Amino acid sequence: MNLSVELGRLKLKNPVTVASGTFGYGEEFSQLIDLNELGGIFVKGLTLKPKKGNPPQRIVETPSGMLNSIGLQNVGVEAFIQKKIPFLKKYNTAILANINGVTVEEYEEIAERLNAIPEVAALEINLSCPNVKEGGIHFGTNPDKVYEVTSRVRKKFSRAVLTKLSPHVTDIVAMAEAVRSAGADAVSVINTLIGMAFDIDRRKPVLKSITGGLSGPAIKPVALRLVYEIHSKVNIPILGMGGISTAEDAVEFILAGSTAISIGTANFYDPLAAVKILKGLKDYMKKFGFKNINELKLK
Amino acid sequence: MGKIPDLIFYQTLPVLKNEKIADKFFILSLQTAEMARGAFPGQFAMLKPERSSVLLGRPYSVYKREGDILSFLYKIYGKGSRELSRVKSGEKINIWGPLGKGFQETSLREWAFVAGGVGVAPFLFLAQEAPKNISMTLYFGIKNKDQAILQKEFEDLNCKVIFVTEDGSYGEKGWVTDAVKKFLDQKLKTQNSKLIPIELFTCGPRLMEKAVAQLAQEYHLRCQVAFEEYMGCGLGTCMGCVVKCHNGKEGQYERVCREGPVFMADHIVWE
Ligand SMILES: Cc1cc2nc3c(=O)[nH]c(=O)nc-3n(C[C@H](O)[C@H](O)[C@H](O)COP(=O)(O)OP(=O)(O)OC[C@H]3O[C@@H](n4cnc5c(N)ncnc54)[C@H](O)[C@@H]3O)c2cc1C
Ligand SMILES: Cc1cc2nc3c(=O)[nH]c(=O)nc-3n(C[C@H](O)[C@H](O)[C@H](O)COP(=O)(O)O)c2cc1C
Ligand code: FES
Numbered sequence: 001m002n003l004s005v006e007l008g009r010l011k012l013k014n015p016v017t018v019a020s021g022t023f024g025y026g027e028e029f030s031q032l033i034d035l036n037e038l039g040g041i042f043v044k045g046l047t048l049k050p051k052k053g054n055p056p057q058r059i060v061e062t063p064s065g066m067l068n069s070i071g072l073q074n075v076g077v078e079a080f081i082q083k084k085i086p087f088l089k090k091y092n093t094a095i096l097a098n099i100n101g102v103t104v105e106e107y108e109e110i111a112e113r114l115n116a117i118p119e120v121a122a123l124e125i126n127l128s129c130p131n132v133k134e135g136g137i138h139f140g141t142n143p144d145k146v147y148e149v150t151s152r153v154r155k156k157f158s159r160a161v162l163t164k165l166s167p168h169v170t171d172i173v174a175m176a177e178a179v180r181s182a183g184a185d186a187v188s189v190i191n192t193l194i195g196m197a198f199d200i201d202r203r204k205p206v207l208k209s210i211t212g213g214l215s216g217p218a219i220k221p222v223a224l225r226l227v228y229e230i231h232s233k234v235n236i237p238i239l240g241m242g243g244i245s246t247a248e249d250a251v252e253f254i255l256a257g258s259t260a261i262s263i264g265t266a267n268f269y270d271p272l273a274a275v276k277i278l279k280g281l282k283d284y285m286k287k288f289g290f291k292n293i294n295e296l297k298l299k
Numbered sequence: 300m301g302k303i304p305d306l307i308f309y310q311t312l313p314v315l316k317n318e319k320i321a322d323k324f325f326i327l328s329l330q331t332a333e334m335a336r337g338a339f340p341g342q343f344a345m346l347k348p349e350r351s352s353v354l355l356g357r358p359y360s361v362y363k364r365e366g367d368i369l370s371f372l373y374k375i376y377g378k379g380s381r382e383l384s385r386v387k388s389g390e391k392i393n394i395w396g397p398l399g400k401g402f403q404e405t406s407l408r409e410w411a412f413v414a415g416g417v418g419v420a421p422f423l424f425l426a427q428e429a430p431k432n433i434s435m436t437l438y439f440g441i442k443n444k445d446q447a448i449l450q451k452e453f454e455d456l457n458c459k460v461i462f463v464t465e466d467g468s469y470g471e472k473g474w475v476t477d478a479v480k481k482f483l484d485q486k487l488k489t490q491n492s493k494l495i496p497i498e499l500f501t502c503g504p505r506l507m508e509k510a511v512a513q514l515a516q517e518y519h520l521r522c523q524v525a526f527e528e529y530m531g532c533g534l535g536t537c538m539g540c541v542v543k544c545h546n547g548k549e550g551q552y553e554r555v556c557r558e559g560p561v562f563m564a565d566h567i568v569w570e
Contacts, residue, residue, distance in 0.1 A: 021537070022532075024536035028535045028536050029536065031305075031306070032307055032395070032534075044538070052551065052552060053538060055543070055552075056528060056529075056542065056552075057529055058529075058540075059529055059530075059531045059537065059539035060529060061353060061354055064354065065354065066354065066355065066531065068537070070537070070539065267532065267536065268355060268531045268534075268536070268537055269347065269354050270393070272309055
């Protein structure tokens, strides 16, 4: 059975990856699952300098999902290289760095720094974080900015580059087209949807930052539609995500046009989710006689 | 004690018992040799019924260990805990743990537990595991007589229990911190030194914990706080459960599920 997939220059031994911000830098999960099973690990969003993040309360459960406003708390790119890479590189899984900046120059600088670290197989440019005041989603909702950031990171990084899109746009095809023409290897679809929740006892928003990113099963139909639309209109490989919790969900994303998938929120409520989904995908292929995962995608 | 666990397990287990012990208070027990072996006081686990309409697991402190059996004491708050209370013996539950750093070691030989409501949970396990020569007192803030639970359980472990109600309808009257203060003042009168060799431990509502932390500062006592914050994963990966701590110039957000849930009171930035 062939499970290996290619997102442009990025070769993964299987299509199951874990989404940025839901798996830390792998250390905690290594206590529960064998990281060697994963196609790749998207680490927590990195910034040039360490970032403190937003004040709590940062998360809350909502119907079939959750809201988060972490504010990109992370160790910073230097500590990632010094302290986290040595751990991650012990495993036979792709190390994938999610990068964040306030300015285009910051994205470039992080890309340049990580280009020197051969263990980092790909960059995922996060142009869609809804929880920081600058950068993030402000770049991601403007196709010219998407093009600019992607092409400038592309020039600084010699291995694979993915750009992660926000669902908060009227024309997702224009965004994906901008990513493609900027020379990226793939698009990651989708980041969280912006939402909110109120505490009716305190009569205030639950989250200290008022709004947060909605993730989990609640967003799955929206994500599938966006993957499908890009797949139908733009010639670029897709890393699909948004609410995947079972192998059946993963199959849906592949059918919609994803070459590979990411498991996000499901890692929180079922720490074995990624491993179970990989096994379920294999069972599905066996059941329907597929020899190669790439045959599954609708043409 | 007081270190991140080496071994964390994820298991799907039949519930041994899930019993109501007072209005809204339940004790749930599970047989798990693996988790029971490694668990220490102050640690918690994430629980989620196998058939569940909520998404995230809910964190609960280990309340008791008897051989292979771990028990959790919980109170019904919202949807997740209500669902938990409806799980019958034999029905399955997903659990991952043990999680977090537990209580820290101390050389002090007199311990005072200051608990509010269901915050009492981690102290029974702590009392179970305490060395023989420790003198222990539980100051237990409750709403009313109906919540005057667990007296025998604590006394059987040689831990004195002092109930405190706000309206004085049961036990001492006032805030649980008033009772502790009274006790500390008495101690000061009977000794020459200004240093009282007592370790405080607290768990309960945020405001109560803050008041205990202030008391500890006022009386120069060591104080361990079992902190609670909304959790996503319990494992340290979502960064959702943070508390602001004194760390570096500007302070830093630390994860309650990983660096905690037990923190020294003077490490927390009480906001
Ligand atoms: C380390 C730790 C140990 C705990 N130990 C115990 C215990 O031994 N016994 C006990 O009764 N309770 C304990 N709690 C609190 C318990 O987790 C919450 O009462 C429970 O999650 C409420 O869930 P719910 O769905 O019933 O309520 P909800 O309707 O979801 O919310 C009710 C309240 O519970 C809080 N809450 C909800 N979900 C979570 C969550 N995932 N994590 C933290 N807080 C949450 C909310 O902020 C809210 O104030 C502990 C919490 C932590 C962080
Ligand atoms: C707590 C949390 C933190 C996240 N942090 C990041 C991040 O740092 N960078 C990023 O690109 N996406 C981040 N995301 C978005 C996820 O990677 C993913 O795109 C999104 O959650 C949708 O997938 P899901 O429904 O499977 O979780 C985060 C999501 C959650 C829930
Ligand atoms: S609950 Fe996810 S980091 Fe603590």
